[in-house]
Amino acid sequence: MQLLQELCEAPGISGREQKIIDIMARELSQTADSVTVDQMGNVIGFKKGRKDPAKKVMIAGHLDEIGFVVSYVDKNGYIRFAQRGGHTPKVLLSQRVKIFGKQEVIGVVEGAPAMLQEAEDRKKTPELKDLYIDTGMNKEELEKIVEIGDIIVLDREFVEQGQVCIAKAFDNRVGCYVVLETMKRLQQTDVDVYAVGTAQEEVGIRGAMSAARDVNPDFGIAIDVTAAFDTPDVKEHQQVTQLGKGVAIKINDQASISNHGIVEFLKALAKKHKILYQLEILPFGGTDAAGMQRFGKGPVCTLSVPTRYVHSPNEMLHKDDLEATIALLVKFIEECEQCQLAF
Template sequence: MDTKTLLELLCNGKGVSGYEYTIKDTIVSAFDKYSDEISVDNLGNVLALKKGSTKEDNIKIMLAGHMDEIGLMVKDIEDNGFIRFTNIGGIDPRTILGQEVIVHGKKDLFGVVGSKPPHLQDPSEHDKAIKMEDMTIDIGYSKEEVEKLVNIGDTITIRRELLNLQGDRVASKALDDRAGIAVLFECIKELGKIRHEADVYFVSTVQEEVSMAGALTGAYKINPDIGIAVDVGFGTTPELSKSDTIELGKGPGITLGGNIHPRLRQKLTEVAREYNIPFQMEISPGPTGTDARAMQITREGIPSLCLSIPLRYMHTSVEVIDMVDIKHTAKLLAFFIASISNDSLEGLLCY
């Protein structure tokens, strides 16, 4: 399976935070061919281990990309059959009005998100964004029919499949962070071509969008020497400042900030320059809001890094990435991992 095919399968699938088990088998099937060991832990993380070339006391490096996506959840069924809903993860209500959705009840049910037409709104409502609590999902059934198929707590996802744009760019829901899973997949294939001392754990984590629980428990179990989160960063668009964004097609963003180990970050940039891999700097003075934060504060503290894939329109159903950045990010990770040895690790981790 090539990386783009895996990305399409994952993005077209469903896996809202807490319900990632629906795409677990796709990830296991893809990574199994390239792993020495693969397992699923108690929380649902998929852990694929690629062993290093040394036999004992190997360095352990954990790569984390989260497999969950933001979504919606049924909270009420009205007398007329309309479904009221709430959000799972950070959703801007302005982006869901008029969307096609899939209600994941006893079977998948097509529906649409609606609200009061503008013609019937009060003048005072015209310039205000419609709140989520004022929207409903219409699947076309009466309340009696809905209740046979839908329960309170069922998840809902936007109905969207991956689209090819021009060049190497694609648009989809859930590229945050299934693009990160694609990077991990590309990286494990790259590591099959080069020697590396470290044992590398490729962890597809759960629940990043709501709690980072998967990275916390995964890092506790593995207790790695180095943790690296692979997530997405804000891609440059006309309305955003270039200083706050990273550009598509120009390589991953290497994060600078309090969550990031300075010597490891310096080594990462040196490797990028050595192998002519394009990269950008991403500033995150506070918590990164990624699995890097969770890994950093696990156990006694794990030296951590964060690599960000440039992505436009984050947390919408039309997120956009450039597949070139997937390849650049994976190569940088692979060469960085190959550069870490038992002899060099202690010096890199010193402050």
């Protein structure tokens, strides 16, 4: 889990993924025949297959996490911020953040003091525009080390506890980790493999689009987290996935529909190799599969790692689900030439 911890604790919001790019490039250089970084910031590791010509398989995990950038420092040193990616304001209150300026600065996200609010106002969910970051520094001190556009990420350490891990940014450093671990386990295959860390997924799946346009894969497999709402007071039919029940094979989300033939092939592989899996229909959101579907040849699917509390400072996953995701992706790449597309 050391590599996953390194990925999660490194800062890398949409459009500012350099530290994650460096980790991905370093790791892929040990397993791929070549590694490039394109003009979008996608990291692409290429592993040549035995056949020539060979079918192309693109596996994609996005580099970026949700975060913020500094947008204003007021006369008293309080920082206003602009979001990168989707945030739920109520999970941000009183959370620590790191600001990466000329030096690293710790701050606390706050809003109107709850103790001074009327009872009805305390029940309301705050809006991002009403929140600020307090570093305890005055404007003069801050402006020496922080400027407009500096990135801000949640301040959370990686924790292993029994069979679960808790951290910020599992969305989607988990996808990066699965891509890297899959490449380590792959022997020579018949297909050409493009292992891609994609940029700017959280703001519109932008990197996957440009990478898929260049690669033009025959098969596109996105790796991402998905919602696990297996918590108190959530009805079973609304849970989407459950922790500890295996890799989730996505049928569809709001942005893409997985090719039926790929879904059936993945199910058959999982049964054949005794890999625990569950099926997923996500009624919102999307993954890099949408970009590959639109700008590649079309056939895509997403393998998801069930995760509780997505887009919060404390996302949670089960180690067995993570292992199942890697195992199924390896088997798909090894045997994908047998996959028959279906509609």
